[in-house]
Amino acid sequence: MRILVFGVSTREGSYNRALAKATASVLETLSGVTVDHADFSEFKSPLYDGDHFDGTKLPPGARELAQRLSLADAAAIVSPEFNGGISAILKNSVDWLSLLRPVPFRGKPILLMSASPGQFGGVRGLWHTRVPFDALGAHVFPDMFALPNAHQAFTDQGEFARAEDKKKIRELAEGFTTFVRSFKS
Amino acid sequence: MRILVFGVSTREGSYNRALAKATASVLETLSGVTVDHADFSEFKSPLYDGDHFDGTKLPPGARELAQRLSLADAAAIVSPEFNGGISAILKNSVDWLSLLRPVPFRGKPILLMSASPGQFGGVRGLWHTRVPFDALGAHVFPDMFALPNAHQAFTDQGEFARAEDKKKIRELAEGFTTFVRSFKS
Amino acid sequence: MRILVFGVSTREGSYNRALAKATASVLETLSGVTVDHADFSEFKSPLYDGDHFDGTKLPPGARELAQRLSLADAAAIVSPEFNGGISAILKNSVDWLSLLRPVPFRGKPILLMSASPGQFGGVRGLWHTRVPFDALGAHVFPDMFALPNAHQAFTDQGEFARAEDKKKIRELAEGFTTFVRSFKS
Amino acid sequence: MRILVFGVSTREGSYNRALAKATASVLETLSGVTVDHADFSEFKSPLYDGDHFDGTKLPPGARELAQRLSLADAAAIVSPEFNGGISAILKNSVDWLSLLRPVPFRGKPILLMSASPGQFGGVRGLWHTRVPFDALGAHVFPDMFALPNAHQAFTDQGEFARAEDKKKIRELAEGFTTFVRSFKS
Numbered sequence: 001m002r003i004l005v006f007g008v009s010t011r012e013g014s015y016n017r018a019l020a021k022a023t024a025s026v027l028e029t030l031s032g033v034t035v036d037h038a039d040f041s042e043f044k045s046p047l048y049d050g051d052h053f054d055g056t057k058l059p060p061g062a063r064e065l066a067q068r069l070s071l072a073d074a075a076a077i078v079s080p081e082f083n084g085g086i087s088a089i090l091k092n093s094v095d096w097l098s099l100l101r102p103v104p105f106r107g108k109p110i111l112l113m114s115a116s117p118g119q120f121g122g123v124r125g126l127w128h129t130r131v132p133f134d135a136l137g138a139h140v141f142p143d144m145f146a147l148p149n150a151h152q153a154f155t156d157q158g159e160f161a162r163a164e165d166k167k168k169i170r171e172l173a174e175g176f177t178t179f180v181r182s183f184k185s
Numbered sequence: 186m187r188i189l190v191f192g193v194s195t196r197e198g199s200y201n202r203a204l205a206k207a208t209a210s211v212l213e214t215l216s217g218v219t220v221d222h223a224d225f226s227e228f229k230s231p232l233y234d235g236d237h238f239d240g241t242k243l244p245p246g247a248r249e250l251a252q253r254l255s256l257a258d259a260a261a262i263v264s265p266e267f268n269g270g271i272s273a274i275l276k277n278s279v280d281w282l283s284l285l286r287p288v289p290f291r292g293k294p295i296l297l298m299s300a301s302p303g304q305f306g307g308v309r310g311l312w313h314t315r316v317p318f319d320a321l322g323a324h325v326f327p328d329m330f331a332l333p334n335a336h337q338a339f340t341d342q343g344e345f346a347r348a349e350d351k352k353k354i355r356e357l358a359e360g361f362t363t364f365v366r367s368f369k370s
Numbered sequence: 371m372r373i374l375v376f377g378v379s380t381r382e383g384s385y386n387r388a389l390a391k392a393t394a395s396v397l398e399t400l401s402g403v404t405v406d407h408a409d410f411s412e413f414k415s416p417l418y419d420g421d422h423f424d425g426t427k428l429p430p431g432a433r434e435l436a437q438r439l440s441l442a443d444a445a446a447i448v449s450p451e452f453n454g455g456i457s458a459i460l461k462n463s464v465d466w467l468s469l470l471r472p473v474p475f476r477g478k479p480i481l482l483m484s485a486s487p488g489q490f491g492g493v494r495g496l497w498h499t500r501v502p503f504d505a506l507g508a509h510v511f512p513d514m515f516a517l518p519n520a521h522q523a524f525t526d527q528g529e530f531a532r533a534e535d536k537k538k539i540r541e542l543a544e545g546f547t548t549f550v551r552s553f554k555s
Numbered sequence: 556m557r558i559l560v561f562g563v564s565t566r567e568g569s570y571n572r573a574l575a576k577a578t579a580s581v582l583e584t585l586s587g588v589t590v591d592h593a594d595f596s597e598f599k600s601p602l603y604d605g606d607h608f609d610g611t612k613l614p615p616g617a618r619e620l621a622q623r624l625s626l627a628d629a630a631a632i633v634s635p636e637f638n639g640g641i642s643a644i645l646k647n648s649v650d651w652l653s654l655l656r657p658v659p660f661r662g663k664p665i666l667l668m669s670a671s672p673g674q675f676g677g678v679r680g681l682w683h684t685r686v687p688f689d690a691l692g693a694h695v696f697p698d699m700f701a702l703p704n705a706h707q708a709f710t711d712q713g714e715f716a717r718a719e720d721k722k723k724i725r726e727l728a729e730g731f732t733t734f735v736r737s738f739k740s
Contacts, residue, residue: 008613009234009235010234011234011235011236014234014235016235034234036239040362047229047232047273047274048267049195049196049199049274049279050196050199050265051196052193065229080235080395081237082233082276083279083280083317083320083321084222084317084319084320084485084682085271085313085316085317085320086270086271086274086276086315087235087276088232088233088273088276088279088280089233089234089273089278091267091270091272091273091276092232092273092277093266094268095268095273098267098268106512107333107552112211119674120675120676120678120701121675123675123678123679124678124679124682127501127639127679127683128270128313128316128682130504131269131270131313132267132268132269132270132502134269134500134510134512135268135269135472135512136268136512137512137513139509140504142476142504142505142508144187146675148674166319182477182553182554183553183554184552184553184554185363269497274508291697292737304489304518305490305516306490308490308493308494309493309494312454312494312497312498312686313497315689316682319689319695319697321683321697322697323700324694325689326690327661327691333489340652351674366739367738367739368661368737368738368739369736369737369738369739379577379604379605379607380604381604381605384584384604384605386605414602415642417599417602417644418643418644419564419565419569420564420566420569420637420638421566449614450605452605452650452653452687453649453650453653453687453691454687455641455688455690457605457646457650458602458603458641458643458644458646458647458650459602459603459604459643461637461640461641461642461643462643462647463601464638465638465642474724482619492635498640498683501639501640502637502638502640505638505639505640506638511605511724519674545630554730
């Protein structure tokens, strides 16, 4: 099973990138799992403005994301909550990809995660973030994950500083891969 | 009362721009109402990536939107539904403005509208679109408006082709201005 | 494949019951599909108040719904939009069933539908209605269906009055059964 | 200013009732504020099934809630999250009241709160809970409040056990009353 993992940020020091990296490390230890850990800078695209797709105009970043998704059996996306909702960067990429047929998210198992320095870890935003994925027919894993107090969550080496977080992510990773296997390929 | 009106698109032929323009015309006929009908190209900003604001870095488009909002008593925003949710362009602008203190949307009455060629006019998307406005403390007018079959809704001169739409927008405009006046200035 | 179908109402003349009945008739014509067309009066339960479940206290209506769900491979639920959101009757049943382990909705494919005399058919409410199903790990079929102008949609015999509605429901039924088959049993 | 306060539960030991009681105590200490602290048992109503209202049929509990709301300038409602969403009991009451004209929630400032023994305090549910209030034109206070670890939050006398909770609720109460005063009466 191949899982595409990325954090929705290109900033150094983003907690969401850090959580993506640490989650990728945990997923890699699972038997039968190959991880494609991407950097979001590979996928960045100009703002989508309701343009129609003529078969050539999809921007390179969106095309790259579409291809990497199509090569993967599933994706784990770690995205910040901004103002109670989805990151514009992520929504922008989703909207570009929705021009393709078939839509690359259709029938794709997706694990949505979030990290924030606050006490709720972005959990409100996850419910807003999932809406376009649901609309496009992705299989959003029901156990979305929000990491609170993210500023204290990682060591300098990018590993989980709190044993309970590592344990939770391991259980989440196992639950998600079981979920992915529950769909006929 | 000064109302900022804009459609969230810079595309020629956008139904949401057309609805913004036609709504601005109706609002202008109301007694005591001044309309600032903006083109979204004035507000376009690069993608927001969780950056911190150091007092100088807000992009010019976001700064322009913040200033125009601060000069207005209320805003009417016409924004497309993409994949069941908010336009990334609009979310992006909202996130940039949320760095300012006070947040320009706080306590601001907002009329949210949408147009689409489909039968539902983008009504699902309006509920997703309002979330960041609610989170930031805007007063979202409860009677959001979705215009279905938008491809048949406008004349070549940009006026409402269907008498019932013009009537609905006039009632909406009157209801919204009454709503705006219900807040202490 | 066995599909449990019900409208969330016990009122005579409910459009949602009518849509459930007409949808059941269409589903029954599909090859390999058995329909369990239930009346919601079988499932009615007292209001759930955060009670804990001691293995005996689940009310008879909730127990009946749980059993019928467990016998089915999937469910089609037709539920009205009230005030932009989920019917309290449906939410009440979902909350009762969520006390069981495993939760009967987990991994169950669900088709959500709505009917209303208005122009939007309850489409806003479907997105609110799906949230607890998503939270409990049901597989909500992405193409939720809203029937507008429901007061003109049915003949006296309870059949679809408009040919395009019958066609849409047939396509929906075929899409949903394909979706159900995409999960490993 | 008169504020109606209630927890959406009739169970002894409900954390949401406890939070309602403790919040009522804090509100009562504010200058110019009168609290009507209700018990939800006064408002309980049979399940709403899309019935039409003939002017006499509204159940007594719903009628009582409507009257108490109409006597109040604002309301603070403390309601549990069940399965990521609104309590059926609360939704049921809202749907009954929506039959009245004018709708008692229209233009009414509402503070939504939640308590749970979990780490997120029901914050996801608050966003689902607010939807029907928004749809009916209530002014939902933007700073909704979720109390995590509610099993450790109260003393035997029903006071806040954690000084920081008491401080937060006091700030919340002050912010909410300022919000209520921002509307013209």
